[in-house]
Ligand SMILES: [Zn+2]
């Protein structure tokens with residue numbers, strides 16, 4: 001039994017459609033996945049219906065919200081959000097509009113350093129008008145601006161938090177994101193904290209309603225994971241984990257199910273949902 005609670009699809013910046021993700025998860029024998037696209041729940045229904053027709057895999061509705069804090073970018077996952085909640089859907093539509101503005105600002109900055117990518121090239125890579133740094137980076141690769149031997153370096157240099165063309169997200173704070181998830185009946189979980197969030201911020205977010213922490217993640221050593229398991233015990237947080245799969249690319253080589261996550265995680269998540 002294995003699970004993967006952090007997967008992106010073509011509903012945001014992933015390379016596989018929700019049905020393709022389900023097919024792959026079934027093929028490798030996972031028992032549960034969460035579709036956690038950036039700022040959208042548009043891929044969830046397709047995944048649920050594909051799963052019921054295929055191997056009966058459990059699909060947990062989720063999303064991932066990007067927020068800014070002073071010197072980093074914090075991501076909040078929301079598990080079991082009500083994907084029909086009209087307030088949530090309005091908020092997400094607003095975030096997507098802001099993403100388009102942000103992508104245009106990033107492209108302006110790139111142009112100033114000699115990287116000329118038309119907005120249409122970026123938009124054509126995202127489903128339903130989704131534009132993020134993933135699409136911008138792929139457009140840069142397609143146009144030959146990225147040294148294929150060092151894609152990670154290029155991403156950080158141009159688009160990373162301290163990159164030359166970085167632009168903040170729409171002013172959403174991690175506290176706003178926690179509220180959005182709670183208001184939609186979901187469980188707010190801080191994603192990949194080691195990259196982005198201090199333990200102090202985690203504590204502050206817990207006091208604001210944060211309920212979980214992603215302790216299993218690509219590249220996390222046993223020490224990092226055990227640090228976050230301790231933190232989870234301290235704050236009574238549910239523990240999650242997943243591959244953050246976006247597609248089989250050189251930039252993100254870990255496949256679906258590619259991160260070991262203990263089985264009981266899924267039961268704990270369901271228990272927390274019922275509380
Ligand atoms: Zn993330």
Ligand SMILES: [Zn+2]
Pocket residue numbers: 006008064244
């Ligand atoms: Zn992610």
